[in-house]
Ligand SMILES: Nc1ncnc2c1ncn2[C@@H]1O[C@H](COP(=O)(O)OP(=O)(O)OP(=O)(O)O)[C@@H](O)[C@H]1O
């Protein structure tokens with residue numbers, strides 16, 4: 001069991017092109033922590049804060065945040081626009097360095113990448129085919145050719161896009177592109193999936209389908225997921241737990257456990273009275289923050 005502990009790390013070691021974060025045993029800014037126990041959370045943030053200094057103007061993006069996510073949990077993060085959700089996700093990914101606090105991500109060993117990110121915006125290589133996009137991360141990780149092929153084929157089949165293996169991203173719809181991103185992330189078999197509003201840009205029907213597909217894929221793989229969304233419905237349907245952030249500068253305001261059982265049929269869940277209670281409870285926590293964020297926007301607070 002290996003343990004990664006990052007304390008005020010100064011170097012972004014993440015290969016921006018692949019948007020996956022393979023962590024070698026020795027990384028700049030990553031220092032070995034105490035031996036991990038299987039009972040430790042998969043992700044632990046203690047007093048994490050982030051300020052950006054953009055040309056002398058200080059922006060407090062995340063205020064003291066303490067959070068633990070157990071192994072295999074599907075955690076959803078909701079909060080008003082600009083409250084620091086993406087920043088928090090990027091800190092967990094190792095793409096941003098916190099200005100205060102510490103973050104520990106427990107590795108379970110082996111050669112798997114620690115995390116893989118799926119973004120809201122398109123993040124496929126436009127000059128590569130669907131197949132090459134999915135295979136790329138495996139290539140970077142020096143996965144042997146035959147295994148690369150098998151995994152690429154397996155995940156393209158699972159997301160229903162094997163037929164489009166030789167197409168280019170511009171030939172696909174928005175939903176198909178996000179399915180390629182999902183296949184690419186899962187094919188890497190990361191320990192943690194970090195998803196930043198992956199379905200936000202899609203139409204409602206495509207979104208519903210992809211939510212169902214994601215639930216199925218996650219049900220098989222049971223990865224630890226941190227999923228950012230603006231959508232309360234999505235958070236309840238997908239998550240084991242919903243973490244509500246305050247308006248900017250973001251910190252955790254409330255947590256709601258989604259005790260709806262698994263496997264889930266999203267349509268059945270939506271007609272469950274507990275679904276209504278949960279969405280109301282989350283909105284109760286979120287409403288004031290959304291109003292505050294709107295006021296901030298109008299008055300130009302940063
Ligand atoms: N690199 C940066 N430099 C300066 N300020 C930044 C930077 N990245 C984010 N910020 C600021 O930090 C705050 C939080 O941004 P972040 O993108 O994390 O919010 P968010 O909750 O993801 O918003 P949204 O819901 O709109 O995606 C914002 O005020 C943003 O302008």
Ligand SMILES: [Mg+2]
Nearest residue numbers: 085086087196
């Ligand atoms: Mg964001």
